[in-house]
Amino acid sequence: MLRKEQNDLLTQTGPGTPMGQMFRLHWLPALLASELPENECPPVRIKLLSERLLAWRDTQGRYALNDEFCAHRGVSLWFGRNEQNGLRCPYHGWKYDHTGQCIEVPSEPAESGFCTKVKLKSYPLVERGGVLWAYMGPPEKQPPLPEWEFALMPADRRYMSKRLQESNWLQAMEGGIDSSHVSFLHSGELNSDPLFKGSKGNQYNMGDMKPVFEVVESPGGLFIGARRNAENGNYYWRVTQWVMPAFTMIPPRADHPVHGHFWVPIDDENCWAWSFDYKVTRPLSQHEVEAMDAGKGIHVEYVPGTFRPAANKDNDYLVDRAAQKRGDTFSGVFGIAMQDASLQESMGPIIDRTKENLVSTDNGIIMARHRLLRSLKAMMDKGTTPPGIDLAHQRVRSAAVVLPPDQPFKEAAKEALVVQAGKEHVTV
Amino acid sequence: MESESARMSSAAEARFRIDAPNSKPRVVKVIALDQRSERVVKELAQGRWNRAAFFTASAFGGAPRKGESFAGWLSDLAGRTKNLVEEVNSADLVVMVATAGENAQAASLIGEACSLKRVTTTALILGSADVPDETLSKTLSQLRPWALMLVIASAEEYVEDMLLALRA
Numbered sequence: 029m030l031r032k033e034q035n036d037l038l039t040q041t042g043p044g045t046p047m048g049q050m051f052r053l054h055w056l057p058a059l060l061a062s063e064l065p066e067n068e069c070p071p072v073r074i075k076l077l078s079e080r081l082l083a084w085r086d087t088q089g090r091y092a093l094n095d096e097f098c099a100h101r102g103v104s105l106w107f108g109r110n111e112q113n114g115l116r117c118p119y120h121g122w123k124y125d126h127t128g129q130c131i132e133v134p135s136e137p138a139e140s141g142f143c144t145k146v147k148l149k150s151y152p153l154v155e156r157g158g159v160l161w162a163y164m165g166p167p168e169k170q171p172p173l174p175e176w177e178f179a180l181m182p183a184d185r186r187y188m189s190k191r192l193q194e195s196n197w198l199q200a201m202e203g204g205i206d207s208s209h210v211s212f213l214h215s216g217e218l219n220s221d222p223l224f225k226g227s228k229g230n231q232y233n234m235g236d237m238k239p240v241f242e243v244v245e246s247p248g249g250l251f252i253g254a255r256r257n258a259e260n261g262n263y264y265w266r267v268t269q270w271v272m273p274a275f276t277m278i279p280p281r282a283d284h285p286v287h288g289h290f291w292v293p294i295d296d297e298n299c300w301a302w303s304f305d306y307k308v309t310r311p312l313s314q315h316e317v318e319a320m321d322a323g324k325g326i327h328v329e330y331v332p333g334t335f336r337p338a339a340n341k342d343n344d345y346l347v348d349r350a351a352q353k354r355g356d357t358f359s360g361v362f363g364i365a366m367q368d369a370s371l372q373e374s375m376g377p378i379i380d381r382t383k384e385n386l387v388s389t390d391n392g393i394i395m396a397r398h399r400l401l402r403s404l405k406a407m408m409d410k411g412t413t414p415p416g417i418d419l420a421h422q423r424v425r426s427a428a429v430v431l432p433p434d435q436p437f438k439e440a441a442k443e444a445l446v447v448q449a450g451k452e453h454v455t456v
Numbered sequence: 457m458e459s460e461s462a463r464m465s466s467a468a469e470a471r472f473r474i475d476a477p478n479s480k481p482r483v484v485k486v487i488a489l490d491q492r493s494e495r496v497v498k499e500l501a502q503g504r505w506n507r508a509a510f511f512t513a514s515a516f517g518g519a520p521r522k523g524e525s526f527a528g529w530l531s532d533l534a535g536r537t538k539n540l541v542e543e544v545n546s547a548d549l550v551v552m553v554a555t556a557g558e559n560a561q562a563a564s565l566i567g568e569a570c571s572l573k574r575v576t577t578t579a580l581i582l583g584s585a586d587v588p589d590e591t592l593s594k595t596l597s598q599l600r601p602w603a604l605m606l607v608i609a610s611a612e613e614y615v616e617d618m619l620l621a622l623r624a
Contacts, residue, residue, distance in 0.1 A: 394617065
């Protein structure tokens, strides 16, 4: 349970809000690089942290992320002409460069210098790892470029997708650290999804339906360990990473690519669920990429031409009651991503957390909220930099390990929980 | 026409959620296992709680030998001796609060009683930053067999936040 004011604090991310301020101190995934595939390509409208923006790429390949609307009469520059190092408003021909600076106002004498007085709000937008990252905070606090491991992999070893989720970011993110739902909601997929099946870890998962959890604070966020019985009195640990505020990484299974998410607010009632997969030492196989393209694993199929999942609230998520009854899928919804999203969206756009009844196994969620609230307070009161910005906090891994019963996973699996150059994730 | 899911998950429909209590307060017994955690628990006990009760087992000297009773080592914060089995019997959740590096042996008796009565246990370890990993490991090994959920928290305030989150 959270008090209403705490819930408001964590769920509101627009300009001027504390949580919005925290998000704005991070590089956030904004677009897939493939959305701006070439110089002078059509611009793309996006909304991030309740701000309407336009992303585009100029004649020299420079990325731009500006206020969507022309400073003159408020026309959307999405209709603009991307030409000769600038974006020209089709209404009266005002032209802007990639920094948002107005460089031409045809109706005014050039000598007047009027255009130099007009500048659209603009944010840095850079490409890394197939993703265009935006920084929307104060320039003097701009951190180094992100160093999440997947983003540093060669293109053939990583896969990234994004989907629209029609709920507040926090209820989506909390799903990413809620390890105890997997044995129920996703039980059908553990042995059938091509990107999950065939792992020894799955046997531990299904052989011990009452996992025990350990939540341990990490420098950037949390380690959430789920412990199940393995052979010879040992424990099988699945350790999920949460890095503040919105990065989660799921423990790997066998040789499958490892995957995780960013949960980025679009506004207070919608978010982008970014989903990545990667391998460190080998290219993703054709079979794996085809499965991801087909919406397997943590990815989805789309409504053509959009990032909205094909199974969505407008078609009741294509729920199949017969499949549910047969046990093919626990909720009747197919696919891991939409099993999560359908339930999280069903909570309503922003869940009222004053009414929930958390239990002991929800301590991962309780601790994440606790850390967010504590960091917000430190940021607002003392200007303390929140966790997750330090590059060391980004060089983390999830892990699946078998350990002797007396060892804390944080220590025994210390190497497995940080990036090891040239080595794969530790997995079972 | 909007689908049922689209309509029902809208903000407008959220206004029609039934505004009635959907649970009864759970009885949460919070037990400090050592003196430092007893201080934390004593501070917590000053707050207003629904059905939380606070105890200390810091006087625990070791497991009773065969024939000895459980009595005497568990007390409320006023120092009155309490009977472990009776307390566990009336609990929905038992929270054990331990300090890294301190003796947490009482966890085994508490845990055993909880196991017998099918009462859920949570263990919180405080002060882990102040001790070497090896010391933390010893505390963990005393608690791990008896806790369904184990949290290593850097801030003492977490205990209060957790209890509030659980509506204790």
